[in-house]
Amino acid sequence: MRFRPLSLVIFALSSLALVATQVASADPPPGRAPAFHLATPHGSVTLDSLRGKVVLVDFWASWCVPCERSFPWMGALYDSLAPLGFEVVAINLDKDLVASDAFLARHPTRFTIAFDPDGKTAKAYQVKAMPSSFVIDRSGTIVLAHRGFDPKKATELEALIRKECMR
Amino acid sequence: MQLDPASRPPSVLSRLRAAACVLLAVGVPAVAAADETSPRYQLDASTLLYREAGRVTVIEPVARITRLFEGGGSLGAEFTLDVMTGASPTGGRPAGGIQTITTPSGNTQTVSAGEVPTNPFRDERGAVDVDWQQPIGTRAGAATGAHFSLETDYQSIGVSEKLSLETMQRLLTLTVGGGYNRDDVFPVGGTPVGLTSNGERTGVDRNAKEVLSVMAGVSRVLTRRWLVGINASRSKESGYLTEPYKVVSVVDPATQEPLTHLSELRPSTRQRTDLLASSVYHLSRDILYLSYRYYWDDWGLRSHTVDLKYRFELGATFLQPHVRAYAQTAADFYTLSLANGAPLPAFASSDQRLAHFNSLTGGLTYGFRLPGHAGELTVRAEYIGQFDRLNLNAPAGEDGEEGEDGGAPVTPDPFSPLSIGTLTLSYSRSF
Amino acid sequence: MKRTAAFAVVLALASCGCAATAVQPWDRDLLAKQQMRFVPLRMEYAVDQHIYFSKEGSIGGHDVGGGGCGCN
Numbered sequence: 001m002r003f004r005p006l007s008l009v010i011f012a013l014s015s016l017a018l019v020a021t022q023v024a025s026a027d028p029p030p031g032r033a034p035a036f037h038l039a040t041p042h043g044s045v046t047l048d049s050l051r052g053k054v055v056l057v058d059f060w061a062s063w064c065v066p067c068e069r070s071f072p073w074m075g076a077l078y079d080s081l082a083p084l085g086f087e088v089v090a091i092n093l094d095k096d097l098v099a100s101d102a103f104l105a106r107h108p109t110r111f112t113i114a115f116d117p118d119g120k121t122a123k124a125y126q127v128k129a130m131p132s133s134f135v136i137d138r139s140g141t142i143v144l145a146h147r148g149f150d151p152k153k154a155t156e157l158e159a160l161i162r163k164e165c166m167r
Numbered sequence: 168m169q170l171d172p173a174s175r176p177p178s179v180l181s182r183l184r185a186a187a188c189v190l191l192a193v194g195v196p197a198v199a200a201a202d203e204t205s206p207r208y209q210l211d212a213s214t215l216l217y218r219e220a221g222r223v224t225v226i227e228p229v230a231r232i233t234r235l236f237e238g239g240g241s242l243g244a245e246f247t248l249d250v251m252t253g254a255s256p257t258g259g260r261p262a263g264g265i266q267t268i269t270t271p272s273g274n275t276q277t278v279s280a281g282e283v284p285t286n287p288f289r290d291e292r293g294a295v296d297v298d299w300q301q302p303i304g305t306r307a308g309a310a311t312g313a314h315f316s317l318e319t320d321y322q323s324i325g326v327s328e329k330l331s332l333e334t335m336q337r338l339l340t341l342t343v344g345g346g347y348n349r350d351d352v353f354p355v356g357g358t359p360v361g362l363t364s365n366g367e368r369t370g371v372d373r374n375a376k377e378v379l380s381v382m383a384g385v386s387r388v389l390t391r392r393w394l395v396g397i398n399a400s401r402s403k404e405s406g407y408l409t410e411p412y413k414v415v416s417v418v419d420p421a422t423q424e425p426l427t428h429l430s431e432l433r434p435s436t437r438q439r440t441d442l443l444a445s446s447v448y449h450l451s452r453d454i455l456y457l458s459y460r461y462y463w464d465d466w467g468l469r470s471h472t473v474d475l476k477y478r479f480e481l482g483a484t485f486l487q488p489h490v491r492a493y494a495q496t497a498a499d500f501y502t503l504s505l506a507n508g509a510p511l512p513a514f515a516s517s518d519q520r521l522a523h524f525n526s527l528t529g530g531l532t533y534g535f536r537l538p539g540h541a542g543e544l545t546v547r548a549e550y551i552g553q554f555d556r557l558n559l560n561a562p563a564g565e566d567g568e569e570g571e572d573g574g575a576p577v578t579p580d581p582f583s584p585l586s587i588g589t590l591t592l593s594y595s596r597s598f
Numbered sequence: 599m600k601r602t603a604a605f606a607v608v609l610a611l612a613s614c615g616c617a618a619t620a621v622q623p624w625d626r627d628l629l630a631k632q633q634m635r636f637v638p639l640r641m642e643y644a645v646d647q648h649i650y651f652s653k654e655g656s657i658g659g660h661d662v663g664g665g666g667c668g669c670n
Contacts, residue, residue, distance in 0.1 A: 335620075
């Protein structure tokens with residue numbers, strides 16, 4: 001088979017260059033968690049009002065399959081750690097309210113659901129993947145930014161949250 | 168699968184480039200990973216009912232089962248059965264009077280005046296395809312495929328591999344792939360010696376054909392609604408590429424009446440390339456699919472394909488009309504017939520698939536969920552027409568000159584345009 | 599010549615669109631739909647591949663993948 005070596009080299013180099021740009025972009029360095037003021041099903045929520053608690057901020061949408069898997073896990077974690085001053089704010093990024101309502105009907109929660117349809121808060125948190133979760137300590141600093149959700153790897157995340165709650 | 172099997176007595180020659188190509192055609196899509204709440208198996212079943220006006224009828228049931236794994240991988244097995252009956256053109260020309268033809272298996276057949284010589288047949292083909300898809304980390308994936316098919320005179324075995332990588336915040340996907348096919352052609356009655364009319368056989372009963380193919384593609388999310396992609400593939404075929412049951416007529420230059428038939432002969436290599444550009448665009452409710460493909464090979468054949476689908480989303484159901492336009496130029500050695508007395512060319516074929524023609528497809532798909540049931544059903548009816556086949560290699564005149572485009576008068580193809588109707592029923596369910 | 603043109607298109611496709619206009623991860627609601635793929639109906643696509651390979655002289659038409667919800 002006659003290949004054109006030059007073409008293959010160009011293709012390979014372009015691929016490597018594109019991969020390199022992907023690797024170079026890292027997670028945002030932990031710092032002050034951006035404030036937000038968002039609507040909830042029964043009112044509104046602000047991050048400032050949760051100062052002094054360990055907060056898990058999770059960005060999700062109804063069309064994101066791993067998000068669906070994270071809800072039971074977040075619910076169990078909230079039930080377990082709420083007495084220690086732990087809050088979950090699950091920020092919904094759906095543009096279609098019908099879809100998010102259907103999702104919430106399937107997964108009723110005891111933790112806070114907030115709505116960010118314009119994505120302004122997601123942008124402030126520099127969300128890079130769906131879902132994305134941020135663990136914020138009692139002083140309002142981001143201690144961990146986590147992309148995606150895998151039930152098998154959730155134990156590490158859980159361990160970190162429990163450690164924060166013990167402080 | 169060969170839907171217009173060349174005139175064979177009971178069996179059919181399968182064009183199984185389709186094997187390697189369909190393997191490469193399986194992408195590495197985002198498969199929902201399985202866990203307690205999401206599905207673990209998917210069942211897909213379909214049946215094709217295919218009919219060419221006055222020629223071939225095919226019924227093709229396909230069943231596929233896929234096991235979905237946690238973490239996003241999958242393992243699938245697909246079983247296909249083709250049952251083909253009908254009559255298919257030999258490549259010979261119709262005559263002014265009654266023709267008596269000896270078929271490759273040695274039977275004689277009488278063809279009426281003006282009738283296109285055909286051979287009746289019935290054949291079955293079975294195929295098994297297995298594919299395994301596995302994510303690699305969070306940004307890449309691999310798909311491995313294997314194929315096996317068998318019919319009376321053809322066997323095909325193939326493997327393929329495809330790797331994909333998501334970059335640029337998952338907006339750009341790079342894919343590379345390769346495939347290898349090893350086919351065996353064992354014609355009924357032995358392999359005819361090319362361009363002879365005396366029924367001479369080569370003595371080789373089992374002919375090998377190898378296909379090596381590579382592909383590379385890039386797809387890009389342009390906007391929230393718009394996905395585009397471009398890809399290129401190249402394949403090299405070598406070995407026995409001739410259709411053993413097809414013939415080329417030798418005609419009297421003055422009367423154009425067929426005098427005898429020679430078995431056809433094609434080169435033993437073929438290098439084929441195609442470029443495909445695709446677009447998927449989501450309007451406010453509906454989706455538009457558009458693609459263009461340009462193909463060329465070293466047999467001189469070139470083609471353009473434009474495919475357009477519009478999906479009307481109607482809540483729980485959808486309606487999708489489809490239009491496809493195709494234009495092909497003839498292979499260098501395609502000829503309607505050879506002139507008696509002229510020197511024999513190195514290669515010659517009268518197979519309509521290598522001719523210059525245009526084709527238009529129009530179809531409609533309707534998809535719906537059965538009430539109270541988890542599966543989805545789609546029904547599609549399509550019409551495919553092939554027409555405007557021009558014979559650009561007009562038979563040589565008395566002085567032995569070949570007719571050329573713009574030179575000697577172009578003879579319209581005496582074969583009637585081909586009409587095909589298809590009905591495809593598909594069912595899909597996860598559990 | 600054809601090859602150069604093809605590569606130019608590929609590189610343009612790959613490089614166009616800077617961060618300002620890039621599609622954000624939370625804007626992939628439409629792309630996440632099963633219908634938003636180059637080959638949304640798998641069985642019909644396989645049937646078509648068989649039919650056109652058998653009736654025409656060309657090959658090609660491959661599903662490249664891409665798009666999707668972009669979830670981990």
